[in-house]
Amino acid sequence: GDSVTQMEGPVTLSEEAFLTINCTYTATGYPSLFWYVQYPGEGLQLLLKATKADDKGSNKGFEATYRKETTSFHLEKGSVQVSDSAVYFCALMILTGGGNKLTFGTGTQLKVEL
Amino acid sequence: KAGVTQTPRYLIKTRGQQVTLSCSPISGHRSVSWYQQTPGQGLQFLFEYFSETQRNKGNFPGRFSGRQFSNSRSEMNVSTLELGDSALYLCASSLPSPRSFSYEQYFGPGTRLTVT
Numbered sequence: 446g447d448s449v450t451q452m453e454g455p456v457t458l459s460e461e462a463f464l465t466i467n468c469t470y471t472a473t474g475y476p477s478l479f480w481y482v483q484y485p486g487e488g489l490q491l492l493l494k495a496t497k498a499d500d501k502g503s504n505k506g507f508e509a510t511y512r513k514e515t516t517s518f519h520l521e522k523g524s525v526q527v528s529d530s531a532v533y534f535c536a537l538m539i540l541t542g543g544g545n546k547l548t549f550g551t552g553t554q555l556k557v558e559l
Numbered sequence: 560k561a562g563v564t565q566t567p568r569y570l571i572k573t574r575g576q577q578v579t580l581s582c583s584p585i586s587g588h589r590s591v592s593w594y595q596q597t598p599g600q601g602l603q604f605l606f607e608y609f610s611e612t613q614r615n616k617g618n619f620p621g622r623f624s625g626r627q628f629s630n631s632r633s634e635m636n637v638s639t640l641e642l643g644d645s646a647l648y649l650c651a652s653s654l655p656s657p658r659s660f661s662y663e664q665y666f667g668p669g670t671r672l673t674v675t
Binding site: 481488490491538545546 | 563565590592594601602604607615617649651653662663664665666667668669
C-alpha cells in the first residue's frame with residue numbers, strides 16, 4: 446500500500462538556522478505530494494504541494510522538490526523563526542476514480558529557540 | 560471566504576454512548592473528507608463524501624459512519640463509543656477541478672473527542 450516516512454522528531458533548532466525535514470514515500474501510482482503544518486490546538490494548514498516530478502513547491506520561505514528517482518519530498522527552509530515551531534506532516538494523494546484521500550507521515554515536531 | 564468549520568470543538572462522552580460531529584465545508588466545495596488523529600496511530604483517513612455519496616472509505620469499523628447533505632455539509636457518527644475513539648477528528652473540504660491534478664484539501668480546526 447501507499448505510505449509516507451518522515452524523520453523522527455523533535456527537531457530543535459536555533460533561530461535563523463537551516464531546516465531540513467526528510468520525507469520519502471512509497472506509492473502504487475503517481476502521487477501528488479504535500480506538506481501540511483499543524484500549530485498547537487489547531488487543524489492542518491496546507492504549506493505547499495507538488496504534483497509531478499521535479500516540481501518545486503514553495504510558500505513562506507519553505508521549499509520542497511518532488512524527486513521521483515529517490516521517491517522523496519524533503520522540506521527545507523533557509524532561516525527558521527520561533528514562529529515556525531509546529532508539527533510538520535508530509536502527505537501523498539493518488540487520484541482515483543473512486544475518490545481521493547491523503548496518506549500522512551507520522552509528523553515531525555519542530556522547535557525553534559532564540 | 561470562510562474556512563472549514565467544525566462543531567462542536569470539544570466533546571466528552573462516556574463509553575457506550577454515540578456521538579455526532581458536524582462539518583461545514585468552504586463555500587463551493589463539494590468534497591468532504593474525515594480523518595482521525597491520535598498520538599499512537601497518527602492521521603488516518605476515515606471516509607470521503609462527494610455530492611452526497613460516500614466514494615472512499617478507510618479501514619475503520621462500521622461503528623464509524625457519515626453522511627453528506629445537499630448543501631455539502633457533512634456529519635460523522637460514532638456509535639457505541641470505546642476509550643480508543645478518543646481523538647481529534649478533522650474534516651477537510653476540497654473543490655475537485657477537471658483541470659487539476661491534485662485536489663487540495665483544506666482542514667477545519669477539528670473536534671476533540673474524549674471518551675471516559
